[in-house]
Amino acid sequence: MVLIHHVPSLIPAVFSKLLWHKERDQNRIYLTFDDGPVPGVTDFVLDELGKRDQKATFFMVGDNVRKHPELAEKIGKSPHGVGNHTYHHLDGFRTPNKQYYKDVMDCSTVLQETVGRDVQLFRPPYGRITVSQQRMLEGDFQLVMWDVLSGDYDPDISPKKCLSKTKKYSRKGSIVLFHDQLKTDQMIRKILPQYLDFIQNQGFETAVL
Numbered sequence: 756m757v758l759i760h761h762v763p764s765l766i767p768a769v770f771s772k773l774l775w776h777k778e779r780d781q782n783r784i785y786l787t788f789d790d791g792p793v794p795g796v797t798d799f800v801l802d803e804l805g806k807r808d809q810k811a812t813f814f815m816v817g818d819n820v821r822k823h824p825e826l827a828e829k830i831g832k833s834p835h836g837v838g839n840h841t842y843h844h845l846d847g848f849r850t851p852n853k854q855y856y857k858d859v860m861d862c863s864t865v866l867q868e869t870v871g872r873d874v875q876l877f878r879p880p881y882g883r884i885t886v887s888q889q890r891m892l893e894g895d896f897q898l899v900m901w902d903v904l905s906g907d908y909d910p911d912i913s914p915k916k917c918l919s920k921t922k923k924y925s926r927k928g929s930i931v932l933f934h935d936q937l938k939t940d941q942m943i944r945k946i947l948p949q950y951l952d953f954i955q956n957q958g959f960e961t962a963v964l
Contacts, residue, residue: 789936793937856892
């Protein structure tokens with residue numbers, strides 16, 4: 756599968772009820788991290804953000820919250836945003852609607868119990884969600900996608916290319932997607948500090964969604 760670092764403008768135009776980016780007239784970048792919390796990786800991300808006083812939104816998997824409640828609670832007490840990423844990291848294209856909806860709500864429950872927040876942001880794992888699933892959830896959540904995909908999970912991309920492409924496509928209002936998971940651990944350590952320095956040096960403010 757070809758990795759597309761930047762979402763073509765036609766896609767947000769067609770799927771306009773999904774949030775792909777924020778206002779283009781404000782000098783802000785919206786950093787997002789999927790699939791955590793994962794000890795070691797998420798801690799690293801939090802530390803790097805903290806060094807620069809930058810903010811991000813963490814889309815957490817319910818089962819990871821269950822496994823690592825102290826780390827999830829740490830995010831909940833931070834200035835960062837929190838989003839729902841299903842309980843079992845489900846592929847919406849392969850999951851019946853009833854099961855999908857229950858999984859999302861189970862994630863909301865564990866987030867409320869552990870993080871202590873009423874989470875209103877949802878991102879579908881893999882970016883895969885059917886129209887009917889979207890309709891089921893849009894009354895309860897803002898459905899969030901992205902316009903810049905770092906590709907940090909792809910073993911076939913070099914850290915240099917990953918960083919350069921992410922820099923290239925970052926612009927005002929961009930929602931940038933990284934991952935705080937075990938398979939991205941080595942890549943994120945190589946590219947994230949440089950990327951955070953880059954957006955800081957470019958004068959971008961970071962904000963939660």
